[in-house]
Amino acid sequence: MKTIRYAFWGIVALCLIAIGIANRGLVTVRAMPETLSDLLGVSPDIEVPLFVVIFLGVAAGLLIGFLWEWIRESRYRSEMRRRGREADALRQEVGRLKVEKHEGKDEVLALLE
Incomplete structure (x- = not known):
């Protein structure tokens, strides 16, 4: 089973x-559209490799999905x-009831009841 797990993660x-x-x-x-950034005078944009954007998008989607599911299952956990x-x-x-019922009796007789 370990070998299959390692093979799977190796392929991933x-x-x-x-x-x-x-x-x-x-x-x-870009954090906002060009027209809005021109209007506000702020242009927060950054250049990164495309794979970073893809991986961050997948990670954000997973995080949102896990959070959504955790919130949805809260009633079951409670x-x-x-x-x-x-x-x-x-x-x-x-x-407590077992102790009270057989209090003061012989242990053998208590076990038989």
Whole structure:
């Protein structure tokens, strides 16, 4: 299983390297449209290789997706915490009742009941 995992990540790494080599040309990334930047007098733009833009876009998409899913599942996590606390309380109550029922009796007879 480890070999398959390493092979998979090796193939992913090779694909990412190939994408990086194929898209190494510089592109200008602008924070706002030209007309708006001319109007405001601020032009925040940067030149980076295209593969950096692609990888950052994929990373941002993954991060947004994970965050969205974590928020969506919050009600299920809170329900599981509530059920866990309820189960712990019931376990404690059962243990307390076992002790009270067989208190002062012979251990062998208590086990038979």
